[in-house]
Amino acid sequence: MAHARRVTLQDIAAAVGLSVNTVSRALTGKDQVSEETRAMIKAVADRLGYVPNTMARSLVLGQVMTIGVVITNPSNPFYARLISAIEQRGRVHGYSMLLMVSEENPDNERRAVESMMRWGVDGAIVVPVQAGDDHWRRLIDSGTRVVLVNRDLSDVDCDFAGIDYERSAYEASLHLLDTGVDSMYLFEEDLRISTVAARIDGFTRAVTERGLPADAVRVLRVPTRRHEASTLPWEAAESYDLARSVVAGLPDNCGILLGNDYFALGLYRALREAGRRIPDDVRIVGFGDDTFAGYLDPALSSVRLPSEQLGTAAVDQLLARLADRATRTPRVTAFYPTELVVRASSAGPAVVPAPAPAARRTRARTRQGSS
Template structure:
């Protein structure tokens, strides 16, 4: 049975009463095309399922031995580890990576999709901005296999793998409660993404199970630098300023859970300036287990993320999609993080140098 005729640029041009050159420039993202015209062309291309020649040719011949990897922020240590694990896993299967960064920008995300379509990738692994699913729906329309990483777009029904951030927030909070904390504040980045919302949900669940209230002001937002330039790392200075406001309260919390270990740096400094000690005056729990966390004074209790495992599973899922098969793996996979206990929550060792401070190999995890 013959396959359906593949639509061409000429078909789109005829349907919109435009020149083939205009349609080509609109789809390739070149200058000189108005936004309304560009939107009309893209909408028609999506409607008819237009596939660029290079993409169609590579899909037919099976020669697209490149994965597209689209992430939001390469300075995030978690994503840096992901890139490394994905590249290694892909290389063992004969694939190379085409890396693109969106900087949490919808415009950059749309450009990334255009680049993937022009570059004839065999598949893509994507950390979406989560503003809209529409850009990534285009890849499905033209038959480019896609796996979502760390942030889901449920409406698309794509395979997804990520860290169980709700469980991470829960474990961090539960640990603080187990060490005697009854009032807990969360410092989280001011960004509307599911990873942050999930951590806060885990915090609320742990507090509710312990019968503890979450009064107004328990969740404090650190102004995100990503609205300016997401390629920059988190800035401890911003967390420091927020922590200083928190420390002006008449009653200080027993513990603070931060959304990433960079924020712990700012919090440590704010406490030091006030003459307060960790963990005697306030316990601190981080998130991410960044390389420096074990070397802070005191070493930081934090949640370690399963970057290597998540990256390996993402590649395996994409390879299954490319092969056209389905395994026993669930459509959505959440990998549990690990709580690494150090001295920032251990009041039994505060005020003296413990073996854990001298040798981090003595740390415990759960």
């Protein structure tokens, strides 16, 4: 069986009557070609079925045009949106994505690093497990640029793009307190990671500043199947079982902050079964603003996370490092803003707040140096 020959730059050059160099410049976006000529060459290339030879380009540029992406939990909608943003932004610049999943397992993470070193990726965008960092140091020492996302490793010399979870939880807690609740609960996932710890810190700071007594504040850990594997999705039964065990003793006029929106699925049912009304008896704010949040009854207030912005920014930070490999500038730590989306679940009567609570929307900020 005869196989079709791969269309080359020489074929396109012959078809348009121009030099191979002109065709190459047009298809790679170089400035020395007019837009009219570029459009004509691209149209001919498309008609002939031209596909760039990435391997040949890699040999010329000394790059494989591939970004390694390592995440912990593909079942988390936040990470699904993050991956999509990384892939889209990388594609604009001609990069492919090599995706690997650690499942919150340090051994899986080390294997991912070994794979990236074998493949020779140009750079890596990583959500780390936060259980050791020697393998990341080894990858960086090999010359691979790394950007950490969402979770930091402050002792590793690479850039970080993240979210200020402590401030976001603090502001969400203040919102609940501003509605006049006189007790506060936090439902948080039973994982020992920085994002969870930061939300607990923000919640604790808010209730402390407002002077709630200790017996009016509880932090409850929701058991998680993700100790077994991060690919196991959250289940409503996890928060339902926990909520059912505490709902009978839940005081009236209570505020509840959830570490993620999925906890609301079980909590809502437990409250309804106990005859507790939202928001009359209990006011609730979630975290993540997942697509179903606005369709719950009542609609769930939630902290919207900038997953797409974070993914795009991580690619831009990485490409900036790749474009200036010889320069050894300090690590850049950048935080991107969240937004509190207020819906019916927390729409209780407003009261005069304590002096000067922080703005509901955090601002992006970037700083040089260690974090």
